[in-house]
Amino acid sequence: MGLITGILTLPIAPVRGVVWVAEKLNDAAERELHDPGVLRAQLALLNREFEDGDISLEEFEREEERLLDRLYATRVAPAPHDRRGHAHG
Numbered sequence: 001m002g003l004i005t006g007i008l009t010l011p012i013a014p015v016r017g018v019v020w021v022a023e024k025l026n027d028a029a030e031r032e033l034h035d036p037g038v039l040r041a042q043l044a045l046l047n048r049e050f051e052d053g054d055i056s057l058e059e060f061e062r063e064e065e066r067l068l069d070r071l072y073a074t075r076v077a078p079a080p081h082d083r084r085g086h087a088h089g
Contacts, residue, residue: 039071 009016032038046067050060 034070034074036071036074039067039074043067043071 043064046055046060046063049055050057055063
């Protein structure tokens with residue numbers, strides 16, 4: 001970035017910072033949403049809630065299906081922005 005560009009864009013620097021933070025938070029949320037380890041932990045917690053009687057069978061089945069669908073989707077295609085899914089070359 002040149003001196004003139006830096007001076008002219010200085011007033012919007014805080015906005016760029018907020019946008020950058022929002023993008024990083026979104027990336028982290030996307031990774032967590034598609035992380036098989038997180039999904040398995042959520043399934044274990046769901047099982048425990050059902051076994052303890054905290055949720056009904058209907059709630060358990062609905063949530064289990066949603067989590068299993070997400071887990072299956074992670075095995076079929078890598079998460080967005082997942083660098084492991086790209087070929088290095």
